[in-house]
Amino acid sequence: MADFVRADSAGGGRALGRIVVYGLLILVALYYLMPLFVMLTTSIKTLEEIRAGNLIALPGTVTFEAWAKAWGSVCTGADCSGLKNNFWSSVSFVLPAVVISTLIGAFNGYVLTLWRFKGSDLLFTTMLVGCFIPFQVVLLPMAQTLGWLGLANTTSGLVFVHVVYGLAFTTLFFRNFYVSVPEEMVKAARIDGAGFFTIFWRIILPLSPPIIVVCVIWQFTQIWNDFLFGVVFSGGDRQPITVALNNLVNTSTGVKEYNVDMAAAIIAALPTLFVYIVAGKYFVRGLTAGSVKG
Amino acid sequence: MNTAAPVPRRSALDAVEAALPKIVLGPTLLVSLVFVYGFIAWTAILSFTKSRLLPNYEFVGFYQYVTLFENERWWVALKNLCVFGGLFIFFCLATGLILAILLDQKIRAEGWLRSIYLYPMALSFIVTGTAWKWILNPGLGIERLVQQAGFPGFTFDWLVNPQMSVYTVVIAGVWQSSGFVMALFLAGLRGIDDSVIKAAQVDGASMPRIYWSIIIPTLRPVFFSAVMILAHIAIKSFDLVMALTGGGPGFSSDMPATFMYAFGFTRNQIGLGAASAMMMLMTVVAVIVPMMYAEVRRNRRG
Structure with missing residues (x-):
């Protein structure tokens, strides 16, 4: 210009x-x-x-004492073992949630573009609403449901919640990507007798790395940085690092150690910052693609 | 339907194969129906009940909504949402647009600068809140810095001043999100056809004028999506408030989302929390639906 x-x-x-x-x-x-x-x-x-x-x-x-303390011995609430447990707790639910939601999103996008059936566009619109709602409107029923399922305050519970409310976004990503795959490719494969999964595995998946990267980065950033689900659906030493950081910074007892607060904040930010630095291009792409709807 | 040619004798396997797309999509559809639509309905039901510590399905009509709108704290939250939302959207748009225009002047280190403007988007709002809470710290933060720079009488206590606390959320929010708006505008600018601008230049139009009357109007769709996204962020804003002010001092910087959390989860007023959540949903609908409608109509007219 x-x-x-x-x-x-x-x-x-x-x-x-x-x-x-x-x-x-x-x-x-x-x-x-x-x-x-x-x-x-x-x-x-x-x-x-x-x-x-x-x-x-x-x-x-x-x-680097503040760093050592933030990682290993600072008190968040009653627990005085630093943020390391929370860091690994975050890792333990973020990774499965990212993998599962991306996988399901890929299959959904594949069906919604290359195996369309009567009413499939309507179904897509129905699912998309999940991108728009403020999650506050599902928190109370979800808390109750997780209790019934025995998943309250568990890692599996958090994985479940993040998968459920991430699917709208991952489906959207893959659907918008696969829309540009020529249908003839799939038709030809079908005539040759290839089935649903064969076509996905042999033809579609090899085309997908760019969108998989975008989707994984988007989901990773969203879920790692989440606070709302973490604070509502987790407890004790299983709390995600964002929740632990907030507890640490906003407890008013004792001497305020600003250096430890800052070290803790950087520790909480490192994984997503790292992803941004090594794959910023894909991060921005996901941001613009994902949030235009969100 | 998608089967190429009807086969006279279909085996069971073929039937499964034909239904596979639906089977694959089924779980997500079910999840969406139950956990999105069903749960919204459930929250709506809760908002019409007396539920306090535990759900209680004794219906009391609009009692919770009446209580909600008689609650001073809810009014503070709504007022804060308007103040925060308005300023947040305005400053993000202004900063984003100006940065995008400046960056579009064939800047040498554009990639670097863009990365710097955008990195806050990779951070959690909790991290952003923590950082700004320290920077704005009355006593040790910016206040001390300016005092040491030769203005000993300078005070900057917005974080602990009930009149000003909501503006600290604006400061941190704009820092976090304006780079993203810049990226949207920059993509929009790059998509504009050069020939229109060249023609205007040939006609002797000045560049600021070309920006004002040609380029910015063509960015309308970008404004539209940016406002939608920013409004959505504003209505949902929870993490940033929690980390930065905790809704305080008192409840002076409360927002609907922190109100909902406080009443629904820490103060055992499930009915009231549900009512406030429903109001949040309706706010999102009230913002998004008319905007989308207007945009769709405009596009149809061409």
Whole structure:
């Protein structure tokens, strides 16, 4: 696209314009980076230095004690074993939930595009409503149901909830991707006698890596970062890391250790930040595809 | 139906094969009917009952809704949602659009800058809330920084000031979500046909004018989806409030979602919690349905 700065044809004006544009962009970038910088530096300062210094001062003495404490020995509620249990607890329900919801979403998308039947479009619309509802409206019945199923406060319960309410999104992802697969390909395979699963396995799956990556990243970020389901449907040391972090930061007893809070926040953010850094392109793609409907 | 040619004698296996697509889709449909539609209906029923600590199916009509709208805290939550929602949407759109336009000027390090603007979207709202709670800390945060910079009388206590606490949620929310709006607008800008702009340039239109009267109007669909997404985030906002202010001081920064959690889960007022959840659902419907309707009608007219 054209750019208005370049259109100010005079040389001097143009250079000045470029400087203003770059200056603004860099200033805003610094603003976006500031919280991360503050979190990192605060987490490696001593408490004395935090109390005496200021937010953006670099640490005088670097110490990783706050990190060790946040991981291994800080108290969240009654439990004083740090965030490590919560971290692994998050891992233990996020991974199965991501895999299961992606797998089911792939099959749903496959049916909704290449094996359409009378009424299948209506079914798709019916399912899509799941992307729009505020989850508050299902929390109370779900709490009751999980209790009946014996899944309250369990890892399986969280996997179940995240799969159930993730399916609308994963189905949407795969459906929108498979829509562009030419139907002739499937028709030809059918004439050759290939069945439903053979076609999926041999033809569709090999085409799917891009959308699988997008879907997995989207689901991983959503479920790892979830707080609502975690705080309502889990308890004790099985709580996800977001819930533990919130408990840690918002307990008002004892001395407030800001460095430990910040280390804990970074620990909670690391997995999704890592995914963003190594696969940012797919992350953005999922964001725009998934949330246009959400 | 999808079977290519009717085979005279179908074996049972063929019948299963033919029904496979439906069988595969079945569980998701069932899940959606039970856990989305069924549970909404269930919540609706609860909202008409006396339920407190445990569900109790004694119907009391609109009692819970009347109680809800007589509750001062609910009114605070609604007012906060309007203030937060309005400012959050406005600032995200403005920041996002300006950043997108600036980034679209053939910027050298565009990829880097884009990644920086977008990384907050990868973070949990709880992490964002924790970080901003520390930055806005009255005493040790920005207040101290500005005081040390030579303004000893400076105070910045929004986090603990009931009049201002909701604005801290706006600050953190915009920081988290505006980069995403930028990405939407940037994609929109990249999709615009260059020839229209060149023609306008040839006609002697200035670039700011071209942006204002040609480019921004063509971004209408992007505005539409951005507002929908942001409104949705605003209505659902729960994590950020919990981590940043906890709804406080008092309940000055409560939102409908934190209200629902407080009454439905910690204060044993299931009926009231259900009523507030239903109001949230209706708010989403009230925002999304007219907007979609208007957009669809507009598209039909061409």
